């Protein structure tokens with residue numbers, strides 16, 4: 001197999017697979033990476049033994065393979081989208097109630113109780129719970145008031161944590177056919193606990209990326225490369241109130257107009273994008289450090305050589321740091337395993353960086369749902385990843401929620417299709433009526449309409 005690290009971004013392509021496969025494995029990959037990185041949470045980079053397998057989580061006195069709040073909240077959001085009001089859909093109150101069930105009763109937790117929660121999320125849930133206490137069930141107007149209170153109290157710069165980014169994956173998975181709509185939902189999803197503008201913009205951009213990849217993989221658009229993942233972040237129209245994201249993720253020098261050759265675009269970003277400069281330096285170092293990496297020690301050395309210092313690439317709970325660290329882990333490696341090792345060994349907010357990476361990397365690398373189906377050393381499955389999977393606790397819960405989300409997506413697609421078919425029948429009926437009453441003028445209108453229909457058929 002080729003090196004798991006260096007290769008030009010424009011030569012690494014999205015692995016095609018049906019949306020249902022991508023959804024199932026993206027949820028699993030999130031939990032795998034969350035559990036892998038959890039023991040390194042709160043620890044400074046390079047201050048802990050190298051992580052390459054599931055280890056006990058000493059931060060909370062938990063066994064190996066236990067996933068944390070990141071996965072629980074992601075599952076809660078996925079279940080809400082899949083089951084709201086019986087047929088599924090987006091509803092802020094339903095999402096907040098799902099988060100509360102996890103926080104208070106341990107629903108969708110790995111060990112039957114919530115053992116960690118971010119301070120901003122705790123405050124948002126308290127506001128919502130207080131509103132619930134006052135009136136039992138909230139009317140739409142009361143829900144709006146509770147959300148307005150959350151927006152007012154948790155808007156400041158001190159509330160720019162990664163708590164909404166870490167759970168937003170299901171929005172992009174569920175609404176992949178409509179990236180712009182998915183981005184709007186992502187902003188609203190963030191606002192339930194993280195109304196801060198930077199958090200909302202990060203969730204929107206991330207969701208657009210996930211939705212586009214799921215849609216592209218499902219349609220077997222094999223030409224989407226990792227450069228096509230980097231470019232939208234580098235050139236994103238970051239709003240003025242989320243300028244920190246522009247500073248971290250935009251190129252110092254915008255891509256000149258007219259540059260279309262992928263190798264030339266990549267060369268530009270390698271010179272002018274902060275993450276790409278780090279990547280180039282780290283690849284040179286990794287190559288020099290371990291020319292013939294093979295055993296566990298060499299794996300640790302190679303992974304560490306790929307890791308910039310925490311000063312150059314922080315992995316803190318600040319949403320900007322998290323997003324940049326995740327993109328780096330994805331762009332600096334070329335297998336699911338190599339990126340997961342990189343993210344987990346960053347330390348600090350390692351579980352969240354790894355969990356967010358897992359969602360993207362699951363969508364990118366998974367070819368087949370069945371483990372091992374893409375070979376002993378595939379881009380997603382490897383002996384080490386299978387060992388992580390075997391050590392993961394409550395895999396059944398993750399698979400159950402993933403199944404619900406897949407069902408929602410398929411139901412949604414089927415109902416969209418029936419609307420399209422109904423519109424098509426109505427249109428053809430109109431054509432027939434026109435033709436039936438046709439004089440020469442009517443016929444020419446029919447021909448015009450039919451031609452328009454044929455032109456638009458792909459969209460329909």
Ligand SMILES: [Mg+2]
Nearest residue numbers: 068069070351
């Ligand atoms: Mg966590």
